[in-house]
Amino acid sequence: MKITHIRAVQPDAPGSPPDWRTWLGQILVRVDTDDGLTGYGVGGGGLAGIHVVETALRHLMVGQDAADVEGLWQQMYHDTLPYGQKGLALMAMSGVDLALWDLRGKRAGKPLAEVLGGQVGTRMPCYKTGWSPAEIETGRSEGFRAVKLQVGKLRAEEAITQVGRVRSLVGPDVRIMTDAFLGWDLDTALRAAEGFANYDVGWLEEPLPLDDLVGYERLASESPIPIAGGEHEYTAAAFEMWMQRGLHQVVQPDVCWCGGLTELVKIYRMAEAYNVQVCPHRGCEVWALHAIAALNADPLAESGRPWMTWVQGQPEIQQGDIQLGHAPGFGVTFDEQLWHST
Structure with missing residues (x-):
């Protein structure tokens, strides 16, 4: 061929x-x-x-x-x-x-999930990313049982207050994560992580610039909540460095940026060896969703780009869950x- x-x-x-x-x-x-x-x-x-x-x-x-x-x-x-x-x-x-x-x-x-050794048709939980407590509350009303709040433009104290408000809005049974989008320094990230721990936050994502490896080493060792990141990293070889040094407890490769599905599969294999969780960036989009269905024992998929309406056949999120169909390949036209x- x-x-x-x-x-x-x-x-x-x-x-x-x-x-x-x-x-x-x-x-x-x-x-x-x-x-x-x-x-x-x-x-x-x-x-x-x-x-x-x-x-x-x-x-x-x-x-x-x-x-x-x-x-x-x-x-x-x-x-x-x-x-x-x-x-x-x-x-x-x-x-x-x-x-x-x-x-x-x-x-x-076959669907790629089956090519990778998994199956389709199983409902997988999703999380919605939002920029405000009001947007997060909307996600809860849409059936999401996990949400992520963007906090990188806030000071640590403001971010802690916002997370507290989100917890009061969604209740104790909804998972909450946070994303600082490379926007903080080490002291800010440590203060925020200490405060987030009071609200059972699942992870703090990309709090520091990617080149601040010394900062990530200290943050990973001192933070009371898991540190996540990787959507702006490239290749499995680079992800292995993060895992070897223990800088992230959750890695979040973007399959459309990091080198494709070939690299994402390698990252999953590495993560198993290093006991690190993989939660791909924009995982609800079909490009990562097949890998999540096949390779994640505990799948969780992030909401995708809402403007990507030209991808025909993209599965829809329904009541906080998503599932793949039986069309071959990625299943989109x-x-x-x-x-x-x-």
């Missing part, structure tokens, strides 16, 4: 935020093969990511055997080393890798009109 063509496009997405998440955001990658199959994946990098896909990666991939997914990942990574390893090149590679996995599932005639200008 030889690759005949690789293309990428950034579909219009009403409601997509006017910031880097759109400018350098989601791209749809399409890989066609000589036996008539087409695989789709979502990566990142915006127009720059499209350029990487349609120049460097297309040059490498056309004519190759699409079945050699892991081997092609190694080739892509090696050939992009001078300018890759992290960032835009890995975001673009992620979309290609996911498209190859989609082809693998379609060739087998796309409007052919997207490709008329490429």
